[in-house]
Amino acid sequence: MTLPAGNYSKEELSWFRSIFDQYYESIRSFAYYKTGDVDLADDIVQEVFLKLWNNRNDIKNETVKSLLYTIASNTIKNHFKHQKIVFNFQKEEQSSDTFEEADSALRQEELNKKLQDALAEIPEKAREVFLMNRIEGLTYNDIAERLGLSVKAIEKRMSEALSIIRSRISYKI
C-alpha cells in the first residue's frame, strides 16, 4: 500500500482505503454494466474514487455506498458518450462440465453470444439492476440501498429485464 505524502491525515487515508477495498469491484462492475467497456470501467473507477476523496469532508459513512453509485452514474452520464454496448462477460471455469452434454460447443458459443447481445439490449437502468442481482448476487434490498431506490423500483426493473430476455429467446435460437 503506497503511502501518500499530501496534506491529509492517516485516518483519512485508511478510511478511504477501506471504502476502496469494499466497493472497488462493485463500482467497476457497475461501470461495466453501464458501458460494456473494461478500460472505460477502470477509468471510471479512478474518477469516482477521486471525486469521493475530494468530498471526503462532507461525507457521512451511512451514505457513502449510495454516494459512490451516484457519482459513478453521473460520471458516466456526463463524461462518456453513449455507445453501442458489446458485452464480453467471462464464464466461470467449471461451467462447461455442468452444461448439457447434448449441446455442442458451437451451440454453447452461439447461446453465449445471443445472451450477451440480449443483455446489451436491456435498457441501462434495468440492465444494471439485473446484472447486480445475477452476477454479484446482491439482494433487492441491497441494490435498492446502493442506487438510492425503493425495493419496488428494483422489482420493476428486474421484471423489465427478465421480460426482454424472455422475448429475445422466444425467437428461434
Add this chain to the structure above:
Amino acid sequence: MSNEEKILNDSNEKDFEKFLEMTSKFKVPASSQSKEAAWDKLVQSIDQKEKQEAKVVMFASRKVWYSIAASLVVLFTIAALTYRYSTVEIELSKGEITNRILPDGSEVQLNADSKISYRKFGWLLNREIKLNGEAFFSVKHGNKFTVITDYNRKVTVTGTKFNVFARGPQFEVNCFEGSVIVETPTTKPISVTKGTGINSVKIEEEPEQILLDSIPEPTWTKGEFYFDNTPLNVVFDELSRQFNVSVDIRIEVEKRMYTGFFKKDQLIKALDLVCIPMGLTYQISTDSTHITIDK
C-alpha cells in the same frame, strides 16, 4: 395450446432458465491492472492534486500577505504624512503679532517672538497646544484643551480667557475669565481663577500668586506693556521683541527692578519711558536695529 407450441414453449422456457443460470455464472472481464495497481494510481492522482492545491493555497496566502503588507505601508505612509503635515506651527519673529483661530474655534493671539504648534488632524484626540513665548487664549465656551510649555508646565482650560507667558524659565499664567489649572512637574495642580495669576521666574521656584488689575485681556494685545517690579532685563527683552531690535546692555541689570510701561508705537518714546526713570542712557544705531544701553 398445441403440442408443437407447447414443445416450443418448453424449449423457450428451458432456454430462458439456462440463460438465467448462465448470467449468474458470468464475471465482469478482468481489468488489465490489478486492484492494488488501481489503488496506487488513485493515490498518485491524489498526491498530485494535493500538491497542486498546496501550491495554490501557498500562492494565495502569499498574495494575501503581500497585499496586507502593501496596505500597511500605504496606511502608515498616509498616517505619517497626515501627522507630519497636520501639525500646524505658527512662529513669529520679533516685532510681529498675530491672531489665529484654533480647530475648535477658540482664538489665540500670539505675541512677538513666540511659537505655537498643534495638530489639526486628530485635534479631538489630542487637544494639546505647545507654546514657546507668550499667547493669549480666548477659549470658546465649553471647549477644553491643554497648553504645554517648556519644562512640561501645563495649563488646562475649559472655556476661559487666559494668557500664558513662557520664555525660558520665566513662566506666568494670567486668568481673565473662568479658571484654569496649572500643573508643573514640581508642584501640585494650582487652580488659577479670574483676576489672578501665577508667576515663577525660576524653574524650581514655587509659583507666586499675583493679582491682576480688572482688565478684560492682557495689555500686550493692545500694544501696551506694563511692568510691576520686573527685572530690567525682562523689560528690555520685551522691548527687543516688540521693536525687533537687538539690545546690548553694558551694565548689570538683573537685580534692578522696573515698574512702569511702554507702548509699541515709537521706539524712542518707549526707551525714554524705561531708561529715564532708571537713570540709564541709550544709543540707537543709524539703521534703528541696534540699541546700546549704558549708564
